[in-house]
Amino acid sequence: MVVVRVVLGLLTLFAVSVVIFVATQALPGNAAYAVLGHSATPQRLHALEDQLHLNRSLPSQYGSWIGGVLGGNFGTSLANRESVSSLIGPRLVNSAVLVIGAGLVGTLFAGILGLIAAARRDGLFDHVASVIALTITALPEFVVAIALVIVFAVNLLHILPAVSTIPPGTSPLDDISALWLPIGTLSLVIAPYIFRMTRGAVIEALESDYVEMAELKGISRWRVLLVHALPNSLPPVIQVIGLNLLYLAGGIVVVEYVFNYPGIGAALVDAVSNRDIPTIQFIVLILAAFYVFVNITTDVIALMASPRRRARR
């Protein structure tokens, strides 16, 4: 089962790499010309075509790119002649801090609220929280980010920095204040779905026979909720947490750009503006690989976390 998922995942990644290659190097139009734009002289065009192997056949271009990727050589950035891996490596760590931070904060926060809403179903808290969740769900992350900047940094309170630049060579964890707004934005954006799914799954579990049984035995309400209902609602919730981690892979692009945070999302925006093809290819490949990895992991964890499944073994 797990093996099949991993093999399918690798096949998906291979297909993903073909799509990335086609979009950046094989679409009609000369990529070298697009990169150089008005500054294209025949010599520079020729040099760039050489670097990107544009003068060879498409399969051979793809072969040399993917061969390099598999061998750990991701190419040279067109923007500043550094190797893509040394350019992206430190930024990858910074982005990971954001994704993990937002994943933890958003999941805990929304999970607890969802549990409370389910326990007091149709109460005031449930209704208010559900309406707020529906509202936040709809908001683009840059609107949430700007709203937080207005409230906490520029206009109302002045307690957090509006930009989260991190000096090169230092860790994002050195100055936590820079992390609050980006992590806050991403957590808020993923929270509504986790809230709604936790609420829904726990309510479903509360209506089941085994919870009624536990209640009839006289077990306290909170013990029923935490020990009986919650574990049985975990598998669908884990799937949603996985989905939201995937969502974060796209969300970091805008949020890092807003806060000038040096991660791979902001790097992707720069690379697209500069038409830095090797960097674009590498970052998109990383984001897609992250997707495949999270998908497989959540499937496996959801399988293992299901009490019913465990009991069968």
Next chain:
Amino acid sequence: MSSRGQIGALTAPRRVVGRGTRREWLVILKRATRSRRGAVGLSLAGFVVLLALIGPLIAPHSPTAPVTLFPFSKPTSAASLGSDVLGRDVLSRVLDGGAVLLGIAAAATAIGVAAGVILGIAAAYYGRWTDGIIMRTVDVFLAFPQLVFALLLVSVVGPKLWLIMVAVGISHAPQVARVIRSVALDVCERDYVKAVELMDTPARKVMFGEILPNLSSVVMVELGLRFTTSIVIIAGLSFLGLGIQPPAANWGLMINENRIGLGVNPWAVVVPASLIALLTIGLNTYTDAIARASLGVDRPAEEMVVATGIILDRSA
């Protein structure tokens, strides 16, 4: 809430056989619009859409020429929302900057949902290797976050309007296809589909004459969700400076170019951001009302989604 009797008639058993009445979508829309949630959502979104459509006609100044020499000047009688980063009239740019955004988002939604519906129904109806090929391809495209996919396509060709429209449309298709397929699988097994097949009806007619009308509520919910997402992505691309190109005004771009003056004239950011927020909140709320109305019971969208075996995905 004009008369309770009417609503009662609508919620009464509408179908005797498993087949949806033609015009079922109209009934659902009416019911959604009459619910409180739907009315609130539709008015919010309607207000913003109306403003965007008539805005270019009533803008007091040029959206692209400066009205003052000073960037980020405070609101005055001449410029009631002040000026922006280049001294242009914020109100005029706000009024002018919605129509293009809405137009491209609508086109992208139409492309994405149409492609997704065709792929989803074809996968469910033909099954076997057609299903396999379509769904594995869908899996591959799902691996790209939607915004990243749009960025990828825009990277070499440049931010052209038609390309943004197509890129966002294509990025919707896999998501829609997956949802439609899972619902269509069930419809394909129903007796009336089998009956029509026995009459030698061509596959195209079975798929779009018999199966599609029974998916109307799911298609409507998808249209609502994808329209909201389109606006989020296209405004987001503009915000990143990679969408609709300056100097033409649009709300996403305005937020980005004016945020350095947030401390001086916040209206240049707050107004476009609020309009985007009202629009997406309104659309989402109305979509939620449609989902509830199509169930006939007051259950929120995600419970319907669990009921039909789909995981509602969010993606931008």
